[in-house]
Amino acid sequence: MGLLAGCGARVSDDAGSGVGGGTCVDTSGSTVKIGFLNSRSGTMAISENTVYNALKLAADQINSSGGVLGKQLTVLAEDGASEPTVFAEKAEKLIRADCVAAVFGGWTSSSRKAMLPVFESTNALLFYPVQYEGLESSKNIFYTGATTNQQIVPALDYLKEKGAKSLFLVGSDYVFPQTANKIIKAYAKANGIEVKGEEYAPLGHTDFSTIVSKVKAADADAVFNTLNGDSNVAFFKEYKNAGLTAEAMPVLSVSIAEEEVGGIGVGNIVGQPVAWNYYQTIDSPQNKKFVADFKAAYGPAKVTSDPMEAAYTSLYLWKGMVEKAKSFAVPDVQKAAGGVGFEAPEGTVTVNGDNHHIAKTALIGKIGPDGLIYTDWTSGKPIEPDPYLKSYPWAAGLSG
């Protein structure tokens, strides 16, 4: 599983101390190789194909505007096949055999945890585009999705601001929801919010009658939802059919984006709040261009979502780092990373040189009748990443 393999790996100062043999990157010609590693098959393909498309779009754009340091990007794409072990193998192949300058991809935390030792032992770079449970940072990974203090904590602030005095937690039975709920319970305790119940369903669970009965009986002010995948559909259908509404008891979700709304059925989820850092509806010139380019490349019916935007942004951030370092060498890029920024579709993002996450603005959106998400609340300015929640007194003891 490799779930524990990366725990406790923190950014250290020995960047460039010459570890590993990941230095076969060839920059002598007019091109440079980069690797995309996404699940093109298996259960995660639904989500990760959209990330691949976003990465491909960014690579094509960068190439047509002159490349990176004057070199055209050659993309080598590998299929992680929704298996953490395959992710680790393919990452090793991309780094050691193909000699790519950086790898972009991964989605599940287990895929990231499986790849982490590979990137650390070869001193190579991974750009990871999905919000995750935090409590990690590695000098070999750049995290361009949200960590908990940029998504879950603002979501709790939002619920508190709206007057929620009690919560019910519903999640899938694996690492992300369990860790997220630990954080939520610590926050609730410090803020006088009562947690009226906590229920986990196995991944792929489809009968939510009992869980919805418990939610209904508990009558909390809001539900915090960390369910993943298909379970969301069964949960929201049951929720609506039990007569519960977004007005009476809102369900705040952290893993439902524009892509998923269609499958759940807009009518079952309209008005419910979700927490992310990007929505397709963001009104900025950068986002309008991103959405238009994406639709032009992949069809007018396609929607853009937070992980897609974070993947797109990650390629431009790498470009920024390389150009600042004037070198493709990993130690140089790591040194140059701090402070590199990009006018991303979500707004201005900046790389934190200490923990390799990026500053992101938190947005709470509500799902509209057209299936798109509209911003209802914003943190107003980018929130500095704090993967170990060190600046939150109530979170002391969580990172262990």
Place this chain on the structure above:
Amino acid sequence: MEILLSQLFNGLSGGSILLLAALGLALTFGQMGVINMAHGEFIMAGAYTAYVVQGVLGDAGLSLLVSLPAAFVVGGLLGLALEALLLRRMYHRPLDTLLVTFGVSLVLQQLARDVFGTAGVDVAAPGWLSGPVEVLGFAFPKTRLFILAIAVAAVVVLSVLLAFTPLGRRIRATVQNRALAETSGISTRRTDRTTFFVGSGLAGVAGVALTLMGSISANLGTAYIVDAFLVVVVGGIGQIKGAVIAAFVLGVAQSWIEYSTTASIAKVVVLALIVVFLQVRPQGIFVVRTRSLA
């Protein structure tokens, strides 16, 4: 007490979903000795039929009513094709049918992905099925009552078909003694085909019911196939009444245990209980030698 009753209803409703998924399987597995791993994909085909019908008709209420017979035919035709092309060559070789139909199930899943895309799709429930209804002071989701009604109707129709119609007599005769049935002038080939059509058609109907509950995607069938086999095995192979009892007992047990524990623990406990039960009674609740088939 209130909780007990409401969980009883949740259990019956969960049981009715299990039953719908398992009913056709009880017919094809039980009565014909075919282990049809593609049964789950016939369920998926029924669900996608509902999606297509709704896309064409638009109106959610009308499309639901049209979908039920349409999905029966789609599931039935898929079953007929499977029987005619592959299974008829391997009756009495149950393990071979398992492998072949597993392959077919993978092919059908990929086909669904290619046709309908990898993202899930949604079938909207009609207005008259949305929200809860008050029964004896409790609020029950209307969709679940509707599914319960479909399950009851399917069992009644199937029982009547087996007990009172010429086709039912032919099916029962073929199951009890194929050679004798054949010498009595019954075309067992035709009976096999019809049985498979009906059994697979029921899977299609189950698919339409499931669109009211959860997501429609290529792997919809895999979520139900194992539970459906459990119902058939626990009920006693070939026993419609066994399947009915097993489905509702498993559904109620799951919901009651889940209420006092968690969904994951309830699944484990129910599976453990099944293992213990099959140790005591390996032939299931009912045995095939009791001559009644319905």
